Amino acid sequence: MFKALFRLIVDFVFPPKCLTCSRFLKEEENDPVCPECWAEIQLIAPPWCERCGFPLASSFEGTAAPICRECRKGKRYFHQARAVGIYDGTLRKTIHLFKYRQKESLHQILGELLLKYLSQHWSDLKVDFILPVPLHRKRLRWRGFNQAELLARMISLNLDLPLLTENLQRPRFTTPQIELTKKERLTNLRGAFKVRKSEEIEGLSLLLIDDVFTTGATMNECSRALVEAGASKVYCLALARPI
Ligand SMILES: [Zn+2]
Numbered sequence: 001m002f003k004a005l006f007r008l009i010v011d012f013v014f015p016p017k018c019l020t021c022s023r024f025l026k027e028e029e030n031d032p033v034c035p036e037c038w039a040e041i042q043l044i045a046p047p048w049c050e051r052c053g054f055p056l057a058s059s060f061e062g063t064a065a066p067i068c069r070e071c072r073k074g075k076r077y078f079h080q081a082r083a084v085g086i087y088d089g090t091l092r093k094t095i096h097l098f099k100y101r102q103k104e105s106l107h108q109i110l111g112e113l114l115l116k117y118l119s120q121h122w123s124d125l126k127v128d129f130i131l132p133v134p135l136h137r138k139r140l141r142w143r144g145f146n147q148a149e150l151l152a153r154m155i156s157l158n159l160d161l162p163l164l165t166e167n168l169q170r171p172r173f174t175t176p177q178i179e180l181t182k183k184e185r186l187t188n189l190r191g192a193f194k195v196r197k198s199e200e201i202e203g204l205s206l207l208l209i210d211d212v213f214t215t216g217a218t219m220n221e222c223s224r225a226l227v228e229a230g231a232s233k234v235y236c237l238a239l240a241r242p243i
């Protein structure tokens with residue numbers, strides 16, 4: 001009761017605004033981002049690389065299981081990786097606010113985006129566990145939360161999928177991939193991830209969650225650690241990837 005009243009007063013004094021375009025939200029608009037901004041998100045659709053989900057030219061339409069140049073070149077430890085949308089505009093701004101500006105409440109609409117994607121594109125996916133890309137404890141202390149874990153937890157609750165959070169660890173502190181050259185990115189993450197208890201994942205199929213799939217190096221290194229520890233298949237899902 002008091003909470004509702006307090007909310008009413010706060011909304012009156014500081015009417016809620018869309019977090020990305022700052023327009024005042026209407027009473028019936030309950031999400032922190034307005035519907036116009038949300039509709040601008042560019043979803044990634046096929047044709048895409050069968051392995052990493054990279055969007056391919058429309059000339060690939062109808063090609064059975066096309067594979068992109070990057071996937072043909074290097075070893076991919078994940079079975080399949082996908083990203084919901086292009087890392088740009090509203091999606092980029094929302095992820096930024098969520099991750100760096102401590103707008104934790106945004107995990108709800110971002111999580112819904114992942115859930116919608118799973119029901120549309122991966123409804124037949126059979127996995128034993130869902131797990132987030134871990135943060136190094138130093139970064140976790142700075143940020144206060146692991147953005148990937150909040151998203152994975154929401155999917156876990158909604159799909160009744162067991163969540164695994166302590167097994168995959170990140171003992172080595174690394175420079176963010178975004179700050180490095182392409183060449184440095186390849187070696188930066190080597191050995192950054194470790195599986196603590198391999199018996200927990202042996203022979204199992206896993207779904208790994210992250211916010212952004214930049215070059216895929218993070219997801220790939222996590223997958224490497226999981227597969228080398230005995231996981232049978234690793235699927236990766238991110239909110240966005242740059243194109
Ligand atoms: Zn807006």
Ligand SMILES: [Zn+2]
Nearest residue numbers: 049052068071
């Ligand atoms: Zn690919």
